[in-house]
Amino acid sequence: FDTQAMRFGSLIAENLTRTNSDGSVGPGLAERWEISGDGLGVTFYLRKNVNFHDGTPFNADAVVFNFERQMDKNHPYYQYGDWVWYDWMFSPIIKNVSKVDDYTIKMALKKPFSPLLAHLSISAFGSIFSPAAIKEGKDKFALHPVGTGPYKFKEWVRGDHITLVANEDYWQGRPHIDEITARFIPDN
Numbered sequence: 001f002d003t004q005a006m007r008f009g010s011l012i013a014e015n016l017t018r019t020n021s022d023g024s025v026g027p028g029l030a031e032r033w034e035i036s037g038d039g040l041g042v043t044f045y046l047r048k049n050v051n052f053h054d055g056t057p058f059n060a061d062a063v064v065f066n067f068e069r070q071m072d073k074n075h076p077y078y079q080y081g082d083w084v085w086y087d088w089m090f091s092p093i094i095k096n097v098s099k100v101d102d103y104t105i106k107m108a109l110k111k112p113f114s115p116l117l118a119h120l121s122i123s124a125f126g127s128i129f130s131p132a133a134i135k136e137g138k139d140k141f142a143l144h145p146v147g148t149g150p151y152k153f154k155e156w157v158r159g160d161h162i163t164l165v166a167n168e169d170y171w172q173g174r175p176h177i178d179e180i181t182a183r184f185i186p187d188n
Contacts, residue, residue, distance in 0.1 A: 008182055010123035011164055012053075013147025016044055016063070017121040025117045029058060029128055029148065039112030046103040050171045052130035053152045060099040065131040067097040067107075077134055081142075089125055150175045159184055 018028040030044040050058040069077040071094065093116065095108040109116070120126035133146035145153050150172070151164035163181045168174055 006123040008162060008164070009127065009145070010149065011151040011180070012145050012149045012153055013123070013127035013129050014149050015121050015123065015126040015128065016046075017117050017126070019118065019121045025121055028121065029063075033117070040109045042107045042109070042116065043100065044105050044107065046105065047171065048103055050148050051169060052133065052148055053146045053167060054130050054133050056130055056132045058128065058148050059102050060105045061102075062131050063105050063128055064097050064099050065134075066128050067094070069134070071096070077138070079139075089119055089122075151180060154179070159186070 015028045016030040016033075017025050020026045029047055029050065031047050032045050034043045036042070044063075046060060046063065047058070052058060052062075056062075065077075069075045070081065071091070072078060093109055093111065093113045095110045097105055097107050100106050107116075127147065129141070130146040133144075134141050137144060143156060148171070150167050150170045152167050154163040154165045156162045161181050161183045163179060165179050166175045166177065
């Protein structure tokens with residue numbers, strides 16, 4: 001079930017990096033990055049002119065917010081998520097994430113970790129969501145996620161289907177398919 005949810009979720013929310021069709025890691029919401037010589041820091045240069053589905057801008061503040069709410073148990077929006085995967089995958093590695101300027105962030109690491117960029121490309125683990133939508137939705141946000149991806153969330157009828165619609169303002173251009181519906185088949 002996680003694989004299907006992650007595949008569908010990746011159409012709604014994007015990550016700093018993405019996995020290319022050949023398995024290599026490429027740019028996502030980060031256009032490029034630089035790894036420090038000691039392997040303990042990664043500077044990400046973020047895409048400009050990208051908006052979340054709710055119209056709010058994607059920027060360094062949004063990235064820092066998304067990571068901090070998963071890292072800091074005292075963050076006011078930590079309680080509105082389940083961070084088991086984050087704790088397992090990133091907590092032993094990421095020391096902190098800080099804003100350098102509006103479109104640059106720095107990720108400080110506890111130790112060098114060669115698969116970091118690949119891990120950041122995994123849907124749900126490194127996905128960036130709208131801070132405004134998280135703050136507004138709180139515990140209901142998971143029922144109406146807001147990202148930057150090619151499709152916007154339309155509806156979820158539990159046990160029946162999820163429907164997404166094309167993001168007219170997607171930074172890579174509008175998708176060719178207008179609407180996608182995934183139906184749940186309880187007995188494969």
